[in-house]
Amino acid sequence: MHTRAKGSIAEERGCEFLRKKKLRIIDRNVYNRFGEIDIIALDPDNVLHFVEVKSAVTYEQAVNNITPSKLQKLHRTIQTYLQQKRLNLDYCIDALILSDEGLEWIENITL
Template sequence: MSRAKGDYAEERAYAYLLEKGFMVVERNFSSRFGEIDIIATKGGVLHFVEVKSALDYELAIQNITKSKLSKLIKTGDVYLKKNALHNTDYMHDAIIVTPLEIWHLENITI
């Protein structure tokens, strides 16, 4: 996927989160382990969000591999330590963006 398409999907995911009452804390947080597309909070819970897009749901969801999820978790841990968020509730989410729909999958695991 081109960077432009990825940026467009992230913009749609960002707007979706705002519409659903999330407060976006940071975008494109990087560590040596990887990048978190969006970090947002709602109801006292921090959400580390991976955005994936494709022409349909199945193609996009296949791109959330065990390796990708592991990098998301490690990078989330770096963010928590860097910001001294020792007692913060958090979860790892995915937002799937297709031309017609957006799905928010909360608390994804390996």
């Protein structure tokens, strides 16, 4: 299976998980000149969650793909998205880690 196909499957599983947690999916695969946002979801408290989805065989392999450089690009991508959509909401950056060990949601990751 191609990497893109695996990523799409992981993102779909991630969206299902977030919906079960009562978040509403606002957007997916948002691209701009700085990068991509995998999932954008809104929680019941009107906080936007910008979710980076990573999948690998092991948890460690997946989580190690979230580098400081990746987070910096993601932050710039988010700022551009918020400006383009004229949104002024609280937000956080989350990670959904999918591995053979299961799925883990890490909320509010930082640089």
